Amino acid sequence: MLRLSNVCKKFHDSLVLDDININIEKNSIVGLAGSSGSGKTTLLRCIQKLEVIDSGAIECNGELGFMFQDFQLFPHMTVLQNLIYAPRILDKKKDHSAHAMRILTNLGVANKASEYPDKLSGGQKQRVALARSLMMHPELLLCDEPTSGLDIATTLDVVSLLESVRSMGVTMIIASHDLDFLTKIADRIIILKNGKIIIDIAPKTLEDPIQYLKKYY
Amino acid sequence: MAGEFKVAELISSILFVGRGITITLQLLTCGILIGLVFGIIFSVLRYKGFGVIIINRLISILRGTPLILQLSFVYFSTPGLLGFKLSIVTAGILTFGLNSSAYVAEILRAGIESLAKGQFEAAKTLQIPNFYMWKDIILPQVIRNIFPAMVSEVIALLKETALISTIGGMDIMRTAQTLAAEQFTYFTPLCIAGAYYYGFVLCIEYVGKKIERGYGYAKA
Numbered sequence: 001m002l003r004l005s006n007v008c009k010k011f012h013d014s015l016v017l018d019d020i021n022i023n024i025e026k027n028s029i030v031g032l033a034g035s036s037g038s039g040k041t042t043l044l045r046c047i048q049k050l051e052v053i054d055s056g057a058i059e060c061n062g063e064l065g066f067m068f069q070d071f072q073l074f075p076h077m078t079v080l081q082n083l084i085y086a087p088r089i090l091d092k093k094k095d096h097s098a099h100a101m102r103i104l105t106n107l108g109v110a111n112k113a114s115e116y117p118d119k120l121s122g123g124q125k126q127r128v129a130l131a132r133s134l135m136m137h138p139e140l141l142l143c144d145e146p147t148s149g150l151d152i153a154t155t156l157d158v159v160s161l162l163e164s165v166r167s168m169g170v171t172m173i174i175a176s177h178d179l180d181f182l183t184k185i186a187d188r189i190i191i192l193k194n195g196k197i198i199i200d201i202a203p204k205t206l207e208d209p210i211q212y213l214k215k216y217y
Numbered sequence: 218m219a220g221e222f223k224v225a226e227l228i229s230s231i232l233f234v235g236r237g238i239t240i241t242l243q244l245l246t247c248g249i250l251i252g253l254v255f256g257i258i259f260s261v262l263r264y265k266g267f268g269v270i271i272i273n274r275l276i277s278i279l280r281g282t283p284l285i286l287q288l289s290f291v292y293f294s295t296p297g298l299l300g301f302k303l304s305i306v307t308a309g310i311l312t313f314g315l316n317s318s319a320y321v322a323e324i325l326r327a328g329i330e331s332l333a334k335g336q337f338e339a340a341k342t343l344q345i346p347n348f349y350m351w352k353d354i355i356l357p358q359v360i361r362n363i364f365p366a367m368v369s370e371v372i373a374l375l376k377e378t379a380l381i382s383t384i385g386g387m388d389i390m391r392t393a394q395t396l397a398a399e400q401f402t403y404f405t406p407l408c409i410a411g412a413y414y415y416g417f418v419l420c421i422e423y424v425g426k427k428i429e430r431g432y433g434y435a436k437a
Contacts, residue, residue: 050338065342072339076357085353086343136343 001026001171002140007056009046016042018195029166031186032175035217038192040175044142065138069145071129073117079128080113083135103131107161123154130161141165143174147181159184183209191216233396234409237389244309244378249371251314256321279319285380288312292384309381317374324370328363368425372418389413
């Protein structure tokens, strides 16, 4: 699905990604952990081609979707317009509203379809952002800190939301500093430190994954 | 009888000063149009990295020298430089338009820079083509953000058009001065001119507020 070979990325003179090699299987959920500044977000941005890598290769077969940490909903459009704007440009003939409403219903925010983003809570914005990326039928969804700023109950909701996204056959890479959240959802956890992969492991093989992984922070 | 005479005189004074409205509004509307067109051209060129140094210098000069100097320069030095004479109104429209374009370009730059980089990136991740991104995602937000500043610019330009009187343009200011010279009093003519200008400013503010309310969604 996705293969990164010897990926390096520099900002000015500091190496932010240092020889990253990852191979990701279809329909898996990969957690990308590490403290702030470890390179998680940069890695996602490189995969999405929002940043240009300095060396190495990224091969991806499949549509990409991206969920920003701060959602980046379009504030001058309603929730429904946010969802159907891009698909409508790419395919003018099709009516995308029904599909959009179906996704909003599945994510439990159908009643917000005609609201503007500033009227939504953090959790609702999160769902709308997820819905908007799902409209593009991504096969690989990149999520940047999907639980930042959410309370514990809403974080648990995000776990089940992303589980349901996986059941649609979507592969995911989730960058988060929240190990508790990642061990709940990820098949595999990769920890970055100073731009290097320091561990790549399936949490289910560990007895106490959080304790084990914390040592690598 | 004396009272009636005064009212009639006042009305004729108001009408006399009112003859300047056409020129004032002509300068304002044409000036704003030129200002918008060149302001947008300047900021797009600058954003794309074309002629940045020249445009920055031009904007700096336009904002850094007195408007009355620019107006006199355009009107009095074009015959010597270009070999033909511009009409007073043309010189005014050109000067006010170019001067305003410098301010519009700066307002636009601030508007685009204030928009989160993430909005460009979100459009990119959703595969929205450049043209549509600018038309439907970026510009509507930029225009909303800069609208109050643009209204201030229109008001500033309206007041600046009064400078045309210094090169003989028969605008509201000049008709008021003419009337003052005839009546040997400045009080009434200048009050009338002031009322005209202030009335137009109130109209611009009113329309501006109306439009602003149309953009009534709060910032995300």
